[in-house]
Amino acid sequence: MTTPRNAPKRTDQGDVVFVGAGPGDPGLLTVRAVEALRDAHVVVLDEPAHHQMLEHASDLVEVVDVGVDDAGVALTAAARGRRLVQSAKNGRRVVRLLEGDPFSHPTGADEALACAKAGVPFEAVAGVATGTAVPTHAGVPLVAGRRRSTQLFDVGGKLDLHSCAADTLVFTGVTEQLGELVQSVVDAGRVPSTPVAVITAGSTVSQQSVLGTLADIGSAVKAAKIDGPYVVIVGDAVEHRDTLSWFETKPLFGWRVLVPRTKEQAGSLTDSLRGYGAVPEGVPTISVEPPRNPQQIDKAVRGMVEGRYEWIAFTSFNALRAVKEKLIGYGLDARALSGLKVAAVGEKTAQALREWGIEPDLVPSGEQSAAGLLADWPPYDEVLDPINRVFLPRADIATETLAAGLMEMGWEVDDVTAYRTVRAAPPPAKTREAIKTGKFDAVVFTSSSTVRNLVGIAGKPHANTVIACIGPATAKTAEEHGLRVDVMAPEPSVELLADTLAEFGDSRRMSLLEAGEPVLKPSQRRRSASRRKSAQ
Structure with missing residues (x-):
């Protein structure tokens, strides 16, 4: 039997590569991490976000999830270690993806010790640490001016805050312990007016940041209705956030953008949209x-x-x-x-x-x-x-x-x-419903046929969805189908189409700020308006 061209070669002895997967954004994988994934026979993971990173692995790779057992109970570090040893048998190379950095992860070192005990060779590929990457994406500098000392804590371990004199404290892995953590920081001597930032889904386009003080951050997080795990930053460095926030202020940050093209056709367009912070979703409208x-x-x-x-x-x-x-x-x-x-x-x-x-x-x-x-x-x-x-x-x-x-x-x-x-065949019912009810923030049309075919297989986008067209002919077709065209590229180019949509998003954001209104996405404003109407 011949070996498929993209299949990694087996060695005489299996081994394990512990790869730091960073805080969540697949783009933060190191070059060495990508190389390890490319050579893997087995990828072991425990985070849903890590599935996106499998695009760097062979199509033939085996994926093993060690998050929970069959009963839905979280696996211990020892159980995860046994899974790794088992997966490395028969000369297979195993890549273990771990959030952040391998030896900063709560179970990374214990899993490596299990491999060492079983005589399985291993190596560790350093990753971008969650405790430093998430503050960077939140616009909070850990070193600025005279505030040059920072201490990082993982709340999975025992915390001793009384002896900590660092200017800035960073806590990772915070979940339901947020209230207890805040009280511990106050008990250790920090004044209630100390600034605090709580960040969830850090470094991804789902990132949300809630600001407050030790006195009110608990109620602010509850009002924002965001779920953990959180990264919590305590200290005056949080005050720089308004000036240094670069990620959440991208012009299309978090926008769900519908791209009526196949994955192969949409490559450069989706790349450009991601660069502006959007979440592009392709829906094929034609079949070849x-x-x-x-x-x-x-x-x-x-x-x-x-x-x-x-x-x-x-x-x-x-x-x-x-x-x-x-x-x-x-x-x-x-x-x-x-x-x-x-x-x-x-x-x-x-x-x-x-x-x-x-x-x-x-x-x-x-x-x-x-x-x-x-x-x-x-x-x-x-x-x-x-x-x-x-x-x-x-x-x-x-x-x-x-x-x-x-x-x-x-x-x-x-x-x-x-x-x-x-x-093409109609998209799944869930996608059709999202199109009709305004859960997409924008749709980008790259030809008249994409307008006709999308409306034909999925229905008209909601009136509050931003409609972007690549040129006059496409815009005319959209209007003929009863759509309001908000954005049109100055020249027929998918890159310019993304740029023009980003300019529209940035202008919209500035207008909302100048009017003193919350910066909500088009889909959020629709739901917000509905709630206000029902409350009247």
């Missing part, structure tokens, strides 16, 4: 299927291999994928395009070609569209061009603009349907 009659594409691909064409033009990633799949089916690879001139529309298509080992000869210098490609395409020259034929694989619904323009310039074009686009 083979042409009903594959004979035309089969004939064209064979002609390409035989040297029938001077150019091949990929106007979409899906066109490239269709041709690539045909070649692979024939047992061929990128070398089949040797001698061809290759044109590509869009950076994603061009990048996919490069990853396949092909540098495109022509990419539009301006607008990334068929029209933009046509504007840069050289006319046919009987002397310079030995072959006058172009292979144009495209979608069944694509316009004939490029083919017609190339023929006007003297080229002969084989305009071939490489794939069909059909409306």
